[in-house]
Amino acid sequence: MFTLFYVLSLAIACSAVSVDVSDATNRIANGAVAANLQFPYAVSIQRIANNTQVSTRGHRCGGALVTLQHVLTAASCMFEWNADGTRTPITIGNYRVFAGAYLLSNDTATERVRNIAQYVVHPNYLGIPSYVGDLAVVTLSTAFASSTATPLSLPANNYNPADFTDCVVAGWGAATAASQTGANVEQKYANKYIYNQQECTSVYNALQGLPNILPTMVCAVSYDIVSSSCHGDEGNALVCGNTLTGILALHSNCAATSYPEIYTRVSNYTDWVRPIVSLANSFTSGASVLLLLTLIQMTFANLLS
Template identity: 30%
Template sequence: MGKIVLLLGLALIGASALPAETTENGVTTYAEASNDQFPFMVSVQQLGGAPNSATACGGVLISLEHVLTTASCLNELREEGPLDPIAAGNIRVFAGDRNINNILDANRIRVAESFTVHPQYQGSPAYLNDIAIIKLTTPFVQTAVLKALGLPPHSESAQESATTCTLSGWVPAAVNTNLQPILKFATKTLLAQSECLIVPTTPAPSTTPEDTPPEGSQPEETPPGETPPEGSEPGDEQPVQTPQLFDEAATTTPTTICTEPSVDSTSGCAVLDGNPLVCDNQLVGILFHSNKCTANRNNEVFTRVAHYSPWIAEVTGIEVPSSSSTFKPAFAFVSIIALIQIVTSKFFI
C-alpha cells in the first residue's frame, strides 16, 4: 500500500510539471492560461484606450504596488507621434484576471502614480538597460489570482543555456492586430550568449530544376548603377538580409538573455514588450525584442532582471533575496519524496 501511495505522489508531481503547449516545426505554440496560473502578470495600458489595444505592454508585479516593465514600453506606448515618455497619470495597470476585457471590476485596475526609467536606458537602436518600474497610486489586494512574484537574487552571470522557462502574456494572432482576450503562455528554452545575436535568418530562394536557365543563356546582369556584393559573380543568389534592430552590445553582455523565436498564426506571438520570462518560479527576464508576429526567425531578447535587482531594490525598497534563499526545484523534489516515504512508512507499515 505504501508503494502505491508513493507512486501516486510521484505521478502527481510529474504531471504538474508537464507543459500544456507544444512545439511544431520549431515554432512555439501558445496555450491558454488558467485564471490563477500567472497571478503576477499585468497589462500596462493607456487610459481611455481599449484594453486589448496593440499599444498595450506586458509587465510583472514585483510587489503589490510596483510593476516591472520595459522603458521602451513607457516611451513607445502610443500608436503614432514622437516617442516621448507618456504621463504617469495616463497609465493604467490591469491584473487579477486572465481575460483582459474584464476591466469593470475596480479591484483589477490601478492607475500609475509615477514611473522610474533606468538612468542609463538607451532607446532605438541600442535598447540598452531597457527596464522601468511603475509605482501604483494604490496597492493591489492580494488574492489567489493576484500575487507579486518578487525579485531574483542579484547576479552578474547569465543563466545556463537550455534552461526551460515560461513566457506569459496577452498576445495578438498576427501583426498589427488587437490582442486576444485570454492570457497565454509558452515554454521557452534559454540560449547561450553566443547565440543571442540578431542575425539574418531568412534564406535565399533555392534554385529548382524548373528555375535553371536554358543551356547557353547568359546570367542576369546587375542593373546599371548597382554594384554586385563583394566576392560574388553576376547571377549569384544572395541571402535576404533581415535588418539588425539594435546594437550587438545589447546581446553580448550579462544585462540580456535570449530564447528562440515564436511565430504561430493560430495561437499568438510574443510581441508585447514587458512580458515576463520565468524559470523555476523565479523572474528571469522581461521581453524587449521579438519578431513582432512577422515571419522572420530573430531570437527573442529579454532584459535580465537579476542584473538590475540592486537598482530595483533602491527604487522600490523591495528586499533582494540572497542566493542561498532561492527556490531549488531539485532539492524540493527530493524533500517531497522523502516526506511521502515518511508518511507512508508511518501509516501503512
C-alpha cells in the same frame, strides 16, 4: 550553416522591428490559453480612453509585479513613439494597470485595476535600436490585494540560468502583425528555453540595424517554434524555474521562427530596482513623506525649546 539559417530568419522576420508598441491588441501569437491566475504576477499596462485616444484604448504592454504595488516592465512602454522615431514620456493619468484575471474583459472589476502613481526608467536606457537598459519600475497608487495577485521576487544579482533552462512567458500581445481588434481576449503563454548567449550574439551582431547583444540581455527561444511574441508583449516577464529572469525588449514581430527573442536580464538590475521598491514601500504617497518631515521638524523643535 547553423548561423546562416538564423541570420536569414532574422533578416526576414525583423524587417519591421521598429514597431510602435501602441499598436498592441490581442495575444501571444500561437500561444496556449492560460488558466485563470496561472500567472498571478502578470499585468496589463493599459491606455485609458479619453477624448483624443478612444481608438487606441486598451492593452499597451505587459509587465510583472515584483511587489503588490510595483511593476517591472520595459522602458519602451513608458514612452509614446512618434512617426519620426522620437519619443515622448507617457502621461501617467492616461494609463492604468490590470491584474488578477486572464481575461481582459474582466477589467471592470475595481479590485483588478490600479492607477499609476509614478514610474522610473533606467538611466542607461537608450531606446531603439540598442535596447540598452530597457527596464522601468512602475509604482501603483495603491497596492493590489494578495487575494488578487501574487508578485514575483527579484532574482539574486548573480542569477544566470544555464542554456536550455525551461522558461515561460505570458501576456496579452497581438495575435498577428496585422491584428487591429480590441484587447478583450485571453491571456496566452509560450514555453521557452534559454538560448546560448554566444550564439545569440553572433546572430544579432552580424545584422545591420539590430541591437548588439550585451551581458545585460538574455536570449530565449520557443520550443515549438511557432509561438512567438508580438506587439503588446513588450514588458512580458520571462520566468525560468519560478525565477524572474527577463523582461521582453525585442520580440519576433509575430513571426513563427526559431530565432531568439531578446529580454533585459533582470538580475543585472536587481540592485537598481530594490532601492526604488523599498523607498516606495516606505513612503507610499507624497502625503506620507510630508507627514514624516513634519514630525521630524516638530521633534527637533521640542528638543530645542
